[in-house]
Amino acid sequence: MQNLAWTPLRQGCRQFPRFTARKNFGSASFLRSNSTAASAAFKELNWVEYLEIRRRRRRWQTVFTIPCSLAGLFGGAMYFGSLETDPMKPIMGIDPMMFYGGCTVICMGAGYVIGPSLGSSIWRVINRTSMAKIDARDREFYKHIAKNRVDASLQSATNPVPDYYGEKIGSLRQYKQWLRDQAKYRRKAVLPEE
Incomplete structure (x- = not known):
């Protein structure tokens, strides 16, 4: 009696893979159509379009470099300008005004370094739908660069x-x-x- 109760369940489990294959979840034709769609999507991005995208990405990096540098300069100037200093006590053997001025310039340099990375990250978020195609072209482009x-x-x-x-x-x-x-x-x- 117990054997009869499990029989429909076993038959249902045996038929599950056939059901999924009929619905194209794991069939070869489904995988083939996906790879064909992926290769067609890759072919949509030709070299002219790719180089235009590179130019726009570089522009985003440049645009973000300027405000990040200015933010580093003003942030450093506000912080180091607000510190009380004794002009008679040198810091590491340097006049305090010169030391704080150098630290402010270093803050501006940090903003200059962070700006392109920030611009590139924001650009990637905005263009996340086509990043697979762009990354594939990037790899191919850098192979050309390394070879030539x-x-x-x-x-x-x-x-x-x-x-x-x-x-x-x-x-x-x-x-x-x-x-x-x-x-x-x-x-x-x-x-x-x-």
């Missing part, structure tokens, strides 16, 4: 490699110019003019 850039061992302190990471590339014209600059630098470094 000049070897860093050829540079000197007075003659650095131009735009080693390709940060300023924002269009196909700028990419072609970057390739020409790299080739010109490579020729000069390998065959120095006498």
Whole structure:
């Protein structure tokens, strides 16, 4: 009797995988259609569009650098300007006004460093729907950059490699110019003019 009670449950459990396969939850055609849709979505982002997106991202980073630098400057000036100082007691052997002025400049530098990261983070949040496509193109773009850039061992302190990471590339014209600059630098470094 107990065996008869479990029989419908066993049959229902056996049929569950078939049911899900019929609903395209795990079938090969469902996975194939998803991969086809993903590759089609990837193909939508061509190089011209990608480089335009890079240019906009760089603009966001630049725009956020300015207010972050100013916020660091004003924040440092307000904090260090409000401290009471004795001009006769040096701080680490430095005049207090010079020391606090240097600390204010360091606060401004911290804002300058934080600004691009903050701008890039906000840009990523705003464009989160297309970030998978952009990240895939980023990886491919950086492979091109790594393959075509000049070897860093050829540079000197007075003659650095131009735009080693390709940060300023924002269009196909700028990419072609970057390739020409790299080739010109490579020729000069390998065959120095006498």
